Amino acid sequence: MRRVPSVDELLKRPRIEERAKGSGRALVVAEARAVLDELRQAIRKPSGPAEGANQSINTASLADAAEEKIIRRLNALGSPSLQRVINATGVVLHTNLGRAPLSEAAVRAITETAGGYSNLEYDLASGKRGKRDLHAGGLLEKLLGAPAIVVNNNAAAIFLVLNELASDGEVIVSRGELIEIGDGFRIPDILARSGATLREVGTTNRTGLADYRDAVSERTRMLLRVHPSNFRVVGFTARPGLDEMVALGGELRLPVVEDLGSGCLYDFAQQGFEDEPPVVESLRAGTDLVTFSGDKLLGGPQAGIIAGKPEWLRRVRRNPLFRALRVDKLTYAALEATLRDYLFGRYDHIPLLRMIRAGAEDIQRRAERFVGGLSLGESISISLQSGESVLGGGSTPAQSIPTTLIRIRTGNGRSVARIEASLRQGDQPVVARIEDDALLIDLRTVQAAEEEPLTNALRSALGETNE
Numbered sequence: 491m492r493r494v495p496s497v498d499e500l501l502k503r504p505r506i507e508e509r510a511k512g513s514g515r516a517l518v519v520a521e522a523r524a525v526l527d528e529l530r531q532a533i534r535k536p537s538g539p540a541e542g543a544n545q546s547i548n549t550a551s552l553a554d555a556a557e558e559k560i561i562r563r564l565n566a567l568g569s570p571s572l573q574r575v576i577n578a579t580g581v582v583l584h585t586n587l588g589r590a591p592l593s594e595a596a597v598r599a600i601t602e603t604a605g606g607y608s609n610l611e612y613d614l615a616s617g618k619r620g621k622r623d624l625h626a627g628g629l630l631e632k633l634l635g636a637p638a639i640v641v642n643n644n645a646a647a648i649f650l651v652l653n654e655l656a657s658d659g660e661v662i663v664s665r666g667e668l669i670e671i672g673d674g675f676r677i678p679d680i681l682a683r684s685g686a687t688l689r690e691v692g693t694t695n696r697t698g699l700a701d702y703r704d705a706v707s708e709r710t711r712m713l714l715r716v717h718p719s720n721f722r723v724v725g726f727t728a729r730p731g732l733d734e735m736v737a738l739g740g741e742l743r744l745p746v747v748e749d750l751g752s753g754c755l756y757d758f759a760q761q762g763f764e765d766e767p768p769v770v771e772s773l774r775a776g777t778d779l780v781t782f783s784g785d786k787l788l789g790g791p792q793a794g795i796i797a798g799k800p801e802w803l804r805r806v807r808r809n810p811l812f813r814a815l816r817v818d819k820l821t822y823a824a825l826e827a828t829l830r831d832y833l834f835g836r837y838d839h840i841p842l843l844r845m846i847r848a849g850a851e852d853i854q855r856r857a858e859r860f861v862g863g864l865s866l867g868e869s870i871s872i873s874l875q876s877g878e879s880v881l882g883g884g885s886t887p888a889q890s891i892p893t894t895l896i897r898i899r900t901g902n903g904r905s906v907a908r909i910e911a912s913l914r915q916g917d918q919p920v921v922a923r924i925e926d927d928a929l930l931i932d933l934r935t936v937q938a939a940e941e942e943p944l945t946n947a948l949r950s951a952l953g954e955t956n957e
């Protein structure tokens with residue numbers, strides 16, 4: 491213990507002294523204390539093989555080790571925790587990797603808005619207070635044919651709608667739609683927190699219109715329909731058509747609300763995806779309110795959009811919780827830019843749509859070119875094989891898109907797992923798939939500008955493990 495250096499001794503070391511001048515003395519002292527505490531604890535509780543080594547450790551080597559740790563901690567504090575990652579998995583909507591990458595126009599809009607003041611709630615024409623809703627509202631109304639408001643995410647959207655329309659009564663939901671989205675978000679839980687009471691009807695696989703009708707009482711406030719985004723029940727199944735539910739709602743004077751999950755502004759049926767209906771279809775069928783995400787298949791920033799009939803929407807907008815769930819100027823900037831690309835039909839400007847719409851042969855051409863430029867060592871074998879990309883967690887997860895995969899195998903028993911780990915932990919982190927002892931790269935989710943950094947990351951990860 492006596493060999494452990496003091497904070498003062500450490501601060502006299504040139505590298506640390508220099509950091510104390512540059513990074514603020516208080517921070518460096520705090521990090522030095524923390525490192526010394528860890529050191530003392532490690533000495534008190536020697537674990538395993540380090541025990542013997544401890545005997546021979548002298549003051550100088552302890553101070554060296556402490557210095558190294560302090561510098562490493564300061565470097566970590568100085569670098570962003572949230573980093574750009576190259577998604578080479580082929581999972582287009584990867585919730586863990588931040589869902590939709592934003593378009594160039596959306597990024598530009600954020601950059602231009604972020605550093606200065608803006609007319610977020612200011613009407614430049616009249617010089618008076620304005621409403622933040624306007625910024626995306628007009629575009630949404632044009633695209634959807636119905637007014638819309640924006641909140642923090644789709645979970646917030648559903649919560650707000652339930653709280654406003656049903657907090658003093660019951661909401662009827664089919665048992666087949668009481669889903670969990672992921673990360674503990676469950677429809678029954680959010681419903682309970684909104685103050686509404688859940689009235690489950692039907693069974694897991696079959697619910698009919700009569701089930702809804704039979705459950706209605708004077709306490710019923712809403713018929714809720716949830717798009718079972720992330721799973722599919724197959725076989726002996728039934729659920730009423732949306733038009734039937736809308737008719738029942740009309741007859742009973744109850745609003746019909748649909749949580750669409752992904753919420754497409756693009757018709758993915760062209761892509762052969764049958765499970766992702768466009769938002770306009772739900773609205774055209776007469777749904778009173780629909781809710782959907784901004785950063786799933788829409789390909790924009792994290793947001794929740796509530797659209798529908800003006801009389802219901804006005805009520806939701808006036809709920810005081812709207813204030814707690816509203817979005818900031820940067821979200822409006824990015825959302826507006828994304829919606830404008832939809833309005834003008836510039837689908838390929840939106841990275842997510844570009845990735846989904848690319849054909850297997852497009853990916854194959856890119857993969858051939860990419861592999862041609864890789865020039866890795868001789869013990870590494872690279873081949874192309876056909877495979878599948880998937881839409882991923884925020885939507886129909888198993889919906890696959892044919893693609894071309896780059897398959898990388900290493901000779902002489904080098905572990906693919908180590909290469910994969912080193913790709914993840916490099917200066918430019920890359921996330922890739924492992925299958926049958928090979929590393930799989932799917933360029934579908936890699937943007938053109940990311941190909942060069944990906945090449946460098948691969949070279950470095952495969953080089954590193956050469957020894």
Ligand SMILES: *Cc1c(COP(=O)(O)O)cnc(C)c1O
Pocket residue numbers: 643644645646671716717718719720749750751752782783784793794884885
């Ligand atoms: C994803 C999803 C949600 C939650 O949306 P977030 O934008 O992630 O909050 C709610 N309902 C359904 C059906 C979903 O698919």
